[in-house]
Amino acid sequence: MKTPPLVNPGPSLTDEERSRYSRQIVISEVSEVGQERLRNSKVLCIGAGGLGSPAILYLAAAGIGSIGIVDFDSIDESNLHRQILYTQADIGKRKVDIAKKKILEINPKTDVTIHDSRIDNMNALEILANYDIIIDATDNFATRYLINDAAVLLNKPYVWGSVNRFDGQAAIFWSTYGPCYRCVHPTPPPPGSVQNCAEAGVLGVLCASIASLQVNEVIKAITGIGEVQIGKMMIYDALNSEYSKIDIKKDSNCVICSQSAPQQKLLEDYEGFCGINVSNEISAKDLRKKFADNEDFVLIDVREPEEFEQSCIPGSTLIPKGFFLDHSALSALPADKEIILHCRSGIRSAECLEIIQGAGFTNSRHLGGGILAWEKL
Ligand SMILES: [Zn+2]
Numbered sequence: 001m002k003t004p005p006l007v008n009p010g011p012s013l014t015d016e017e018r019s020r021y022s023r024q025i026v027i028s029e030v031s032e033v034g035q036e037r038l039r040n041s042k043v044l045c046i047g048a049g050g051l052g053s054p055a056i057l058y059l060a061a062a063g064i065g066s067i068g069i070v071d072f073d074s075i076d077e078s079n080l081h082r083q084i085l086y087t088q089a090d091i092g093k094r095k096v097d098i099a100k101k102k103i104l105e106i107n108p109k110t111d112v113t114i115h116d117s118r119i120d121n122m123n124a125l126e127i128l129a130n131y132d133i134i135i136d137a138t139d140n141f142a143t144r145y146l147i148n149d150a151a152v153l154l155n156k157p158y159v160w161g162s163v164n165r166f167d168g169q170a171a172i173f174w175s176t177y178g179p180c181y182r183c184v185h186p187t188p189p190p191p192g193s194v195q196n197c198a199e200a201g202v203l204g205v206l207c208a209s210i211a212s213l214q215v216n217e218v219i220k221a222i223t224g225i226g227e228v229q230i231g232k233m234m235i236y237d238a239l240n241s242e243y244s245k246i247d248i249k250k251d252s253n254c255v256i257c258s259q260s261a262p263q264q265k266l267l268e269d270y271e272g273f274c275g276i277n278v279s280n281e282i283s284a285k286d287l288r289k290k291f292a293d294n295e296d297f298v299l300i301d302v303r304e305p306e307e308f309e310q311s312c313i314p315g316s317t318l319i320p321k322g323f324f325l326d327h328s329a330l331s332a333l334p335a336d337k338e339i340i341l342h343c344r345s346g347i348r349s350a351e352c353l354e355i356i357q358g359a360g361f362t363n364s365r366h367l368g369g370g371i372l373a374w375e376k377l
Contacts (some may be wrong), residue, residue: 001177001231002023005224006132009036017308018109021063034223035063041222042066044128046119046147047137048095049073050202051084051161054211055135060103062219066111067103068131071095072118072345072372074173078322082204092306115307118345119143121266126152133221134158135214141188142270148173148181149266152257157228159217161210163202166238168210171248172217173228175257178230183251188274206238280353281368282340284377290340291315297338302352307344313374316342330359342367342374 004010013032018025021035043064045052048071059067073095075086082094090098096114115127128134128150136147136158144160151158157174160181173180212235220226232245255263267273282290290297299316301308308318321343323329329352333339340360341349349366356364367374 001228003177003224003230005037007037007041009033009040012036013039017063024062028296029225030223034225038063038219039065041133042068042131043133043135043218043222044068044070044131045137046070046097046143047139048083048085049079049136049137049139050082050204050207051211051214052099052135053083054208055137055161055215056099056103057106058212058215059135060106060110062215062264063107064110066113066131066220066223067199068113068115068127069096069099070115070119070127072097072116072246073347074303074307074344076321076348081203082207084204084208092304096181102108109240119146121146121268121270122366124266125154128154128156132156133218136160137214139273144181145188145274146266146270149256151175151265152180152182153265156357157221157265159214161214163206163210164200166203166206168206168236168238169347170210170213170217170234170236171232172221174221174228174230175250177228179248180254180257182256183254184233184248186251187253189376203238207238209236209238213333227267265280280350280357280365281346282365283368283374286340287313287340287367287374288377295338296332297340299340299342301373302341302343302348311341311371313371314365321348321352324355327355327359329354330361333361335361337363339364340367341365343369343370345372 001166013035014350015058024030025032025035041064045056048056048069075090075093075095077091085099085102096116100114101111103110124146134147134151134156147158152175155176157172161170165188195251217229220228231248234247235244252258255261299313301312301316301318302321304320319329319332341352343349346369353364
């Protein structure tokens, strides 16, 4: 679909910009006007992982003027095969900090805003409102529905992507012109029915193919060139090197984007809607009480050694996430005590918890909000 440019052009490019983007400006459809629109645009990338890494690099290189990044995780070794923003030396550091550094290395003129927090129904509208277009580079359903709903309520386009093993998909959802994510998937799949990246795996290079499709839609939407792929699901099969597209339609009964939509605001609980089990969590406050009561349990820190050295919860034992992924940590776990896992923010520990519970260590929980929540008490 042909859509009007999302962003206005002007003022004129500087000589430095003309030189930097000369190979892009020389394309007549882009021209200096298109480059001005890119420079004036504000793009938010939610997630700086497998899809976010290549997406952010290409946004910066293309000359996007303002880039926002939402991520609250740290870099670990198992990220490096696909999260190409990061190197060995970055392990243990915050993703947003390194992502900002890399963007400024590519283009020091880029205005970078980092949002080092989990996006939730309290902050989503406020964060998204500052941007022209949003890239969803996350890998969980609760965030996906939240971003979709916030984008619909704000009338903003958002570009979704997903990768799994050898297969990837991408789509631009823009309820002004076509379907939203909920039109296609009105309700999330049952919990446990979809494997996450840690369980199913992903071919690293596949992330670049899908992120590239996402950034391509962003550039077309901003500049108004070509056909923005509204109402299409783009599918890439890396094993057969095949791209295909299927039509997706607006649902006239969609609860969020239809004219008679009953839902005019964000849900109160996306995790509950997506069936995410929060009963496996222990709060930082309850964990402190367990220590105060001298309860018998083991606390395992699944972060990287560099992070553990910087700060740790007294009494915790370090077993980095990688040892859970290859199951070698299991032999070190006690069978007769409660096990509590923690990481920086609760993402990695939730992943490890799933693994140990699957292996039979059912008397186990993880610290909601991680050491960040612990330190805030
Ligand atoms: Zn919809």
